[in-house]
Amino acid sequence: MAKYRVGVIGCGRKGGQHARAYALNPLTEVAAFADTDPENLELYCKYYGVPGYSDYREMLEKEAVDIAAPILPVRPNPEVVVGCAEAGVKAILCEKPIAASLADADRMVAACQSRGIKFGAGDLDRNLPQYWQALEIIESGELGEVKSINFNGGSGTEMSGGGCQLFSLMRLFAGDADVAWAIGWVADDPQSDHDQGVAGYLRFTNGIEGFMHRETDARGNGFEVSCTRGVFRSSDGHLSLWKAADDVDRPTWQTLSKVEGVLPEGRVYGRMSGDYDQEGWRWPGDRNIASVQSIVDALEKNIEPRGSGDNGRKVLEMAIALRESHRRGHVPVRLPLEDRSLRLFPKSSRMDNKKPQMGRETYMPQIQGKRQT
Ligand SMILES: NC(=O)c1ccc[n+]([C@@H]2O[C@H](COP(=O)([O-])OP(=O)(O)OC[C@H]3O[C@@H](n4cnc5c(N)ncnc54)[C@H](O)[C@@H]3O)[C@@H](O)[C@H]2O)c1
The missing domain is CATH 3.30.360.10 (Dihydrodipicolinate Reductase; domain 2)
Structure with missing residues (x-):
């Protein structure tokens, strides 16, 4: 059976987990990677034996990608998600938080909704x-x-x-x-x-x-x-x-x-990310497996992903509304917020690439997708 071809954009700490979760899903295969950092890109292209691109748009042009997986810092995320939608993929699963401003989140959701693209945002507990x-x-x-x-x-x-x-x-x-x-x-x-x-x-x-x-x-x-x-x-x-x-x-x-025996025992997170499987691959975490399954289900069953892009936009708005209330003297604030230029910058380790912030020596071991022998 033909599998959905996945183009992973961003070979960083979280991109490696998503890539492995797609590799493990019976309905998806990792077809290509894109990253502006040549060292990160080379590492992941070698692991999977697939082509790599410094520009995600070239990857989308050449690789017949069904699912785009931009696993990026928040600053580039809106442009890339909209770019993937314009390139005509079937589904997009990016990371969270979706964007810094409500206006960016709006145009990401609109770019996907207007084209009937399934859009998920985040490896979320809700998945x-x-x-x-x-x-x-x-x-x-x-x-x-x-x-x-x-x-x-x-x-x-x-x-x-x-x-x-x-x-x-x-x-x-x-x-x-x-x-x-x-x-x-x-x-x-x-x-x-x-x-x-x-x-x-x-x-x-x-x-x-x-x-x-x-x-x-x-x-x-x-x-x-x-x-x-x-x-x-x-x-x-x-x-x-x-x-x-x-x-x-x-x-x-x-x-x-x-009420006993109705809900599963143990923590919902199951096996967390970080340890290695028998083949030496780093386990992406049961939650990341569930997040990838949710975007696959969205395509297979023509439903919304559990953690949709629209959900990503609405939770950003909830946080901004609570802050707006404080700004206005703790008054009740009605939603939807009229001012879509309102924004909320995540901390720098989410907003921008981690490698320059952490230093290469500390960073590189953290993106290894396989046990180093
Ligand atoms: N859901 C979760 O629990 C969870 C956990 C960790 C991180 N995250 C989110 O995942 C995102 C990425 O985090 P990370 O730890 O992987 O960051 P990272 O800095 O390790 O990786 C980012 C990668 O994206 C690449 N990149 C940046 N801009 C690019 C562009 N325009 N085109 C192609 N590649 C580009 C970088 O070179 C780097 O390889 C963040 O938004 C973060 O909030 C979510």
Whole structure:
């Protein structure tokens, strides 16, 4: 059976993981690489025995690429995603955060939507199948009506860079409804366009309430989806369900019982990236495998990827709206935000190439895709 041909753009720390995840997927093959850094490019072309290009546009012209995988720092990401869409690929899976400005995110989504291109943004926790299993149970009504989603883990120091993972999960359990309005506050300077911690309240159009704490507490990282007759918890990646018995009229925490044997045991992340398989390849991580599967499913089943580009744009907007609220004196801010020039720069290690920031000696061992013998 013909496989989808993947063109990986960016042979950096994360690009290597995506490449391996595509190589392991039975429906995809790595067809070519593109990178502006000749040393990184050569390393990955040798691993896979495929052609390499310094310009991704030339790769797309020559290699009949079905899935473009721009795994790039945030600064070049918007231009390259739009360039891939214009070149006429079938699907694009880039990394997160999607962009710095809402205007860039808008044109990326529009470039893909107008051409019917499946567009995913990010190797996200929300792509993990266990969360969709939990969502199915919640959507069946077994726990009653969803009332609120509470992130006790907090956004830490990044409302965009790392925070987009949390906001993406919040959206998932809010049924991917739009946010109507938000009240927030940031950790440092509300006037700054740079990433920082955030906390606040997001009111979804379907009435579900989202609460984002900023710092972790004794419960560690996690969140709860609180429903009228039960609670779903993700606590440091361990999932649990709590439910009131049918004959309980007014459930309280004391009357909820843990539902055993329904959700998978162990942490959702499974085998993390970093160790090596028997053939000496660095394992990309179960989550990256799931993220690649999601873009393949989007093509095969003609559905949206689980972590779509539109999701990437909306979680950026959620973070910016919380900061906007602080800027305006903690007032409620309505979404969608009218000013699309608003922006939020992720930290420099996400915004620009890591090699010059880390130094070549420290950096190069981190992009090895295979065990060095
Ligand atoms: N989902 C996650 O959990 C996760 C984890 C790590 C990184 N990331 C994201 O992945 C992205 C990349 O991170 P990284 O660690 O691989 O960075 P990196 O600096 O190691 O790699 C970037 C690569 O892109 C290449 N590049 C830059 N501009 C290019 C262009 N215009 N055309 C072709 N190649 C170009 C660079 O030469 C480099 O090889 C970042 O956005 C980061 O936020 C996500």
